[in-house]
Amino acid sequence: MIDKALPDSCDLAVIGAGPSGMAAAATAAALGLSTVLLDEQPAPGGQIYRGITETAAATRAALGADYRRGEALVEALVASKTKYSPGSSVFDVSPSGEIAFLAGGRTHLLAAKRILAATGGQERPFPIEGWTLPGVMTAGAAQTLLKQADLVPSGRVVLAGSGPLLWLLAAQILRAGGTISTILDTTPKANWRAALPHLPRFLASPYAAKGLALLARVRLSVKVVSGVTFLRASGGERLREVTYRCGSAEVTVAADALLLHQGVVPSLHMPDTLGCRILWNGEQRAFQPEADEWGATSVAHAAIAGDGAGIGGARSAARRGRLAAWDAAHRLGRIDRAERDRLASDDLAALQRDLAARRFLDVLYEPAAAFRAPTGDTIVCRCEEVRASKIEAAIAQGILGPNQLKFFMRCGMGPCQGRLCGLSVTEMFAQARGVSPAEIGHYRLRTPIKPVTVAEMASLPFGEHADKAVVRL
């Protein structure tokens, strides 16, 4: 499966070895497409099935049954003829579809007839005062440490925010023998009314029973404070205390770890690099590439699958991966349209059902405005340490938008390239101007989308492309 000598070209290049990328690669390879799977991590699984090929039995037990679904995806990938290249970071894709990636400290090029970005999502930025202190991290980060390193948070652990992952992580920490001091639930109570019309479809889905059981189990053993409207982390050199507001009361508790979460949003860097048109999804309050049910985007040779196409969860991601693979096989002439539709019918129906069921979660867990658009001393851009007050002043002065903010104060120009401040900045503009984030837009993203040294780029062998790069033919 792991092939040191990758080809220079292939039919389908899949970027990302999470559920959608693994499912897509295995499906495409089975239909005879020469398929390359590039992934940044040293082992397959993506974030949701992180470490699936390496975890200890006790870790799997703590993570729960859903995590083990990743095993079948890995097995199918291993059994397929996919050329899988771990430790490979894609940092650029040319308009013609040539992929540049780093592996083993060298730059490699891969020309693909079609490219499938299965690059997933990331947690929505959660900018509160003190979120840059050591000891404050995302819920997903703590979950990654559980999966990859058998590490469970210890000491006084506070979870804060909203969304399914927060409760899942809580259950996993408890199963791993950890303790949680408090869960601070920031779900706005008003969201319940808006979410109610979507409740029947949710209750009819398998998510409901699982979710409710999870909530009940966690609430039984952990103190939960609901209706939290304000959060602050403090402590000087590292986290010492968490302050929260609930109603009119302000409470401060001692904390060794604060794990924040307020949902997951699609990663934009790869679709943007591919040149895909990006849209605002009002229901999920996030930007995402424009894509149809097959993952086809505004760029003829590029498709997108998984959470990168809009958040749908791990099972939908695998379905979207297969759909994109069948569509690729159709577009490359391996199967006709009728065959594609026949192969896809079950997954297509299940996908639509599951996405409809998830609307309830999207509406219920939409973060409060105050947690989307920070104010005052709160750091918005963690890399360049730009505070909200400075951005607020610039917006009041009539600055044009997120991109001009970069020129004025380097906001979004640090090593994370706007991944941790992009949405917050857009939300700040939108709230201040009373318009939809769709009208504000998002940062223009620039390649290389992963850090690469000049030496690594210079490691490319000389050839036609090198001449073209210099002569600009």
Add this chain to the structure above:
Amino acid sequence: MFRRFTDREQSNVTILVDGRPIVAKATDSVAAAMFAAGIAACRTTAVEDRPRGPYCMMGVCFDCLAVVDGIGSRQGCMTRVRDGMVVETQKGRREIGR
């Protein structure tokens, strides 16, 4: 801040963090190994010189940057430990030449 709750069958490796030997599992990332050893901050920030530690553990926040084997601004959460690896906490902005 973190403790191991089980012991996986992975060989141990030793890395040096600011000269101090740390035993890690072969499947650990640099950032995970540092957390397991009780180290929550891996650098000081480029602008305000404040302590900063890993935040996302999945390669998007770039807060886990450290000097690994003499090369600065390496993502600790994306870099696997290797026996004998030399890790230094990164002070302020990246220096020229590393």
